[in-house]
Amino acid sequence: MKKYTYTEKKDTRSGFGAGLHEVGKKNSQVVALCADLIGSLKMGDFKKDFPDRFFQVGIAEANMMGMAAGLTIGGKIPYTGTFANFSTGRVYDQIRQSIAYSGKNVKICASHAGLTLGEDGATHQILEDIGLMKMLPGMTVINPCDYNQTKAATIAIADYEGPVYLRFGRPSVPIFTDPDQKFEIGKAWMVNEGSDVSIIATGHLVWEAIQAGEKLAEQGIDAEIINIHTIKPLDEEAILKSVTKTGCVVTAEEHNRIGGLGDSVAQVLAKDGPAPQEYVAVNDSFGESGTPADLMKKYGLDAESIISAVKKVIKRK
Amino acid sequence: MSADIAKLENIAKQVRRDIVRMVHSCQSGHPGGSLGCADFFVALYFNQLHHDPKFNLNGIGEDIFFLSNGHISPVFYSTLARAGYFEISELATFRKINSRLQGHPTTHEHLPGVRVASGSLGQGLSVAIGAAQAKKLNGDDKLVYVLMGDGELQEGQVWEAAMYAPHNKVDHLIATIDLNGQQIDGSTEQVLSLGNLRAKWEAFGWKVLEANGNHMSQLIQTLNEAKEHTGKGKPIMILMRTEMGNGVDFMMGSHKWHGVAPNDEQLAAALNQLEETLGDY
Numbered sequence: 282m283k284k285y286t287y288t289e290k291k292d293t294r295s296g297f298g299a300g301l302h303e304v305g306k307k308n309s310q311v312v313a314l315c316a317d318l319i320g321s322l323k324m325g326d327f328k329k330d331f332p333d334r335f336f337q338v339g340i341a342e343a344n345m346m347g348m349a350a351g352l353t354i355g356g357k358i359p360y361t362g363t364f365a366n367f368s369t370g371r372v373y374d375q376i377r378q379s380i381a382y383s384g385k386n387v388k389i390c391a392s393h394a395g396l397t398l399g400e401d402g403a404t405h406q407i408l409e410d411i412g413l414m415k416m417l418p419g420m421t422v423i424n425p426c427d428y429n430q431t432k433a434a435t436i437a438i439a440d441y442e443g444p445v446y447l448r449f450g451r452p453s454v455p456i457f458t459d460p461d462q463k464f465e466i467g468k469a470w471m472v473n474e475g476s477d478v479s480i481i482a483t484g485h486l487v488w489e490a491i492q493a494g495e496k497l498a499e500q501g502i503d504a505e506i507i508n509i510h511t512i513k514p515l516d517e518e519a520i521l522k523s524v525t526k527t528g529c530v531v532t533a534e535e536h537n538r539i540g541g542l543g544d545s546v547a548q549v550l551a552k553d554g555p556a557p558q559e560y561v562a563v564n565d566s567f568g569e570s571g572t573p574a575d576l577m578k579k580y581g582l583d584a585e586s587i588i589s590a591v592k593k594v595i596k597r598k
Numbered sequence: 599m600s601a602d603i604a605k606l607e608n609i610a611k612q613v614r615r616d617i618v619r620m621v622h623s624c625q626s627g628h629p630g631g632s633l634g635c636a637d638f639f640v641a642l643y644f645n646q647l648h649h650d651p652k653f654n655l656n657g658i659g660e661d662i663f664f665l666s667n668g669h670i671s672p673v674f675y676s677t678l679a680r681a682g683y684f685e686i687s688e689l690a691t692f693r694k695i696n697s698r699l700q701g702h703p704t705t706h707e708h709l710p711g712v713r714v715a716s717g718s719l720g721q722g723l724s725v726a727i728g729a730a731q732a733k734k735l736n737g738d739d740k741l742v743y744v745l746m747g748d749g750e751l752q753e754g755q756v757w758e759a760a761m762y763a764p765h766n767k768v769d770h771l772i773a774t775i776d777l778n779g780q781q782i783d784g785s786t787e788q789v790l791s792l793g794n795l796r797a798k799w800e801a802f803g804w805k806v807l808e809a810n811g812n813h814m815s816q817l818i819q820t821l822n823e824a825k826e827h828t829g830k831g832k833p834i835m836i837l838m839r840t841e842m843g844n845g846v847d848f849m850m851g852s853h854k855w856h857g858v859a860p861n862d863e864q865l866a867a868a869l870n871q872l873e874e875t876l877g878d879y
Contacts (some may be wrong), residue, residue, distance in 0.1 A: 312735070333735065336766075344724045344758035351664075351728020354713050355656050355736050359728075374718050375755070379725055383705050383715045 282498040283473045285491050287455035293485075294392040294449050296428035298323025300435025301360055301390075305331050308358065308439050314349055315362040316342045321451075322362035322392050342367045346375035349387040358439050359387050365394035365448055366407035369414060380444050381417040388438050389414075390447045394424075395535035396563065396580055397452045397485060397573040406568035412540020414446040415513040421466060422513040424448040424534075424542075426487035428456045430510060433464035441466055448484065450535075452573040455488050467511045469519035475505035478591050479523040479530040483509045483542045486533035486561065489577075492584035497591060504591060512542050517549045524550060529557045529594040533587055535577075538562035557597035559590040602645070603815045608875040609680060610640040610814065614845040615872045616676035616689055616879065622865040624693040627701065630855035631747065632673035634778050634811065634840035638745065639677040641817050646825075648740060651682035653710035661740045662729060664714060666722020667747035667776065668702035669857070675699050678711035679879070686879040720753025722746060723773060727763050730771045741828060744773045749781030752790050757802075763833040764803025771833045772824045773804075776811065778842040780853035795837055805832040811840035846871055 305311050305327050313327050314336040328335040338345040342363055349359035361368065368391035369376070380387045391410065398406045415422045421443060425431040431449045438445045458470075472487065473494055482490040487508045494504045505523050509516065524530050530550070532543035543560040550556055563580050577583045613636045621627040643649070647661040654660075665674050672692065679686040684698075691697035698707040702717030714725050726744035733740060750756065763771060775795070783789050792798075799806045805827050809820035817838070824834050842856070843849025846868040849860075860868055 336731065338762060339758075341758035341762065343720075343755040344727075344762055347721050347724020347755065347759065348728035348731065348762070350714055351725035351730070352732045354662070354725075354729045355658060355732030355738070357732045357735065375721055375724075378715050378718045379721050385714075 282494050285457045287457045289456050290453040291428040291456055292451055292453050293425060293428055293431040294321070294451060295323050296425070296431030297390055297392065297435050297447070297449050298326060300432035302326040302330065304436045304439045305334065310356055310358045311360065311439055312336065312352055312357045313360045313362060314338055314345050316340055316345050316367065318363050321364070322390070324362050342372045343375050346372045347379050350379035350383060350385045353385045353387060360390050361387065362390050362392070364405060365391035365410045366405055369410040370407060373413060377417060381420050384419065385444060386442055388445045388447060390435070392449055393451045394448045395450060395485070396568045396576040396582065397450050397535065399451065399573045399576065400570050402570040403567040408537040408563050408568065409540060410448060411512055411534070411536050411542065415545065419443060420513065421445045421511065423466065423511050424484040425510045426484055426508055427454055427458050429458045429460045429462060430464065433462050434510065437464040437466065450485060452485070454485055457488065457491070467514040467516055469516035470508040470510065472506040472508050473504065475503040475527065477503045477527060478505065478595055479527045480504050480506045480533060480587060480591065481509055481520060481530055481542070481546055482506065482533040483512060485535050486582060489582070489584045490533055490587055493587035493591065496584065496588055502591065502595070509542060512545055515545050515549065520546055520549055521554050524556045525554055528598045531559045531561060531587060531590040531594055533561035535582055536562055537565055539565055557594050559594040561586050561590050603818070606640050606644055606814050609644055610636045611873050612876040613640060613673060613676045613680060615869060615874060617672040618846065618860060618865060618868045618872070619878065620672045620676070620689055620692040621859045623690065625859045626693055627672055627859060628669040628857045629672065629859065630780065630842040630849060631667065631670040631776065631778060633846060633849060634842045634844045635670055635673050635745070635776055636845065637814050637817055638774065638811050638838060638840070639673050641814065641821060642743065643677050643681045645818055646821050647743070651710070653683055655705070655713055657713065658736060658738055659740060661743065662713060663743040664716070664722045664726045664729070665703060665745055666716055667719060667745065667750050668716030671699070671701065671703050674703055680876065683711040684709065689879045719747070719750040720755040723756055723759040726771060726773065727759055727768055730768050733770065739770070741825070742771050746773065746775050748775055748777045748779065748786055748792060749789070751775065751792055760799070760802045760804070767831045768833050769831050770828050772828065772836065773833065774836040774838050776840055777837055778840045780842045780856060782853065782856050784853055799835045803832060804835040807834065807836045809836050809838040811838035812844045
């Protein structure tokens with residue numbers, strides 16, 4: 282098992298804030314909109330340095346999405362910022378008609394996704410957003426795994442023409458990816474090569490997968506770990522290549538098991554390479570209040586859950 | 599009446615013919631609101647807007663228009679075709695398979711003249727505000743126009759946008775509401791009363807004007823006046839009274855022609871009342 286260490290933990294939303302500030306310096310067409318959550322989204326530096334290109338819209342997400350669509354007419358590259366719940370479910374029709382169907386170059390940037398939002402509870406813990414967004418024709422869906430990857434993704438999407446959903450979170454998590462990484466939309470990252478099982482993870486679950494991989498190695502199980510930061514378009518080739526080699530797969534995500542990464546992987550495998558699969562995901566339920574760690578444990582989204590799923594899926598080979 | 603007004607009225611007559619013929623041909627679509635807004639569209643595209651029918655989506659250096667109540671697509675398409683955005687013969691494809699003239703306007707099929715999809719109501723004002731902000735950032739002093747239906751004001755997003763524009767002094771934006779008083783299930787008074795719209799929009803901080811949307815010279819006068827109010831710190835709202843179905847006597851003033859196509863006899867009766875001024879497509 283390849284060794285991954287970290288010296289610092291940070292929230293992925295801060296990676297977004299840093300990336301937004303940097304891409305704002307590089308590209309004068311980048312503008313940002315925020316629905317009364319500048320601090321939560323870490324958009325303060327962009328606002329401070331580019332006040333003319335920053336739009337405070339108030340608690341009015343539908344208007345924000347429409348305005349973002351309008352700003353693209355004239356060549357701007359708008360980044361919208363609010364919580365994942367208010368970036369998707371609340372404004373689905375605005376995104377569908379004014380952004381996706383209209384083919385607008387809007388970057389929908391969504392923080393506090395999933396259970397790890399924590400104590401605020403289920404009203405804010407959206408677990409359906411990946412599914413909602415990936416169903417929209419033409420929408421790119423990205424869910425990076427740490428601060429560095431989120432920062433790199435935030436910068437990279439400015440150079441891609443088309444609507445993007447960028448999902449990140451609130452808790453501090455280990456920084457284990459390269460600070461100078463090149464972010465390629467739609468390209469899986471091979472975290473660890475292995476032969477017994479493929480663990481395909483996204484977002485916060487990538488670090489959990491690494492933790493699981495280390496423990497599995499101690500028990501003689503050689504896990505291949507792949508980071509799928511782009512859920513759509515999906516790197517089908519990387520997935521098929523890995524699962525053809527290992528013969529089984531565990532998918533891991535901070536999302537409902539219905540409609541997330543696991544279903545995307547299952548669709549690929551069902552068509553081109555059937556293999557046993559286990560899901561590490563929320564089992565079609567809402568979340569609740571609690572610390573991120575307590576919630577990840579209770580809802581079966583930690584390294585231990587991945588280990589159990591691996592053992593189960595290997596038996597099914 | 600000046601020669602210019604007579605010319606505009608002639609175009610509007612042809613646009614009305616186009617509308618009923620398009621809706622009849624596919625036996626679907628929305629003739630009522632389209633007929634009511636024919637004068638407005640002709641006034642905009644043939645008198646008011648600085649625009650280029652060669653069409654560039656970004657519209658830099660041009661006045662740009664958004665249709666929020668996308669169901670009145672027949673009047674939009676006819677006007678765009680008559681203004682030179684695409685061949686008038688393409689109007690015959692309206693709502694048919696493989697057409698760029700979708701039931702509701704969209705950029706998806708790259709129809710020249712359309713800059714955003716609309717149909718699901720309440721979204722156009724926000725898009726127009728965004729486009730207006732992009733113009734400001736680009737140092738582009740041209741104007742942004744948007745048309746909404748009155749029933750559409752029942753959508754909450756409109757009021758989010760209504761609050762945003764005055765707060766941020768979006769003052770190169772001229773919005774218009776088509777006040778025909780009708781929606782699918784009846785009059786707006788019956789379904790969900792809109793109350794005192796002048797007082798509402800003024801309370802939100804807009805400069806409000808009122809127009810007669812079916813009287814060309816008065817309408818042009820109000821649109822000219824609206825332009826004079828731009829650049830003064832407030833967005834502009836025109837409350838434009840129109841008659842649903844205007845130009846065809848049996849369609850006038852009733853919600854029943856909101857989304858119903860005429861049959862062959864009704865088409866003949868309608869065309870009898872609408873002079874062919876520019877040549878049918």
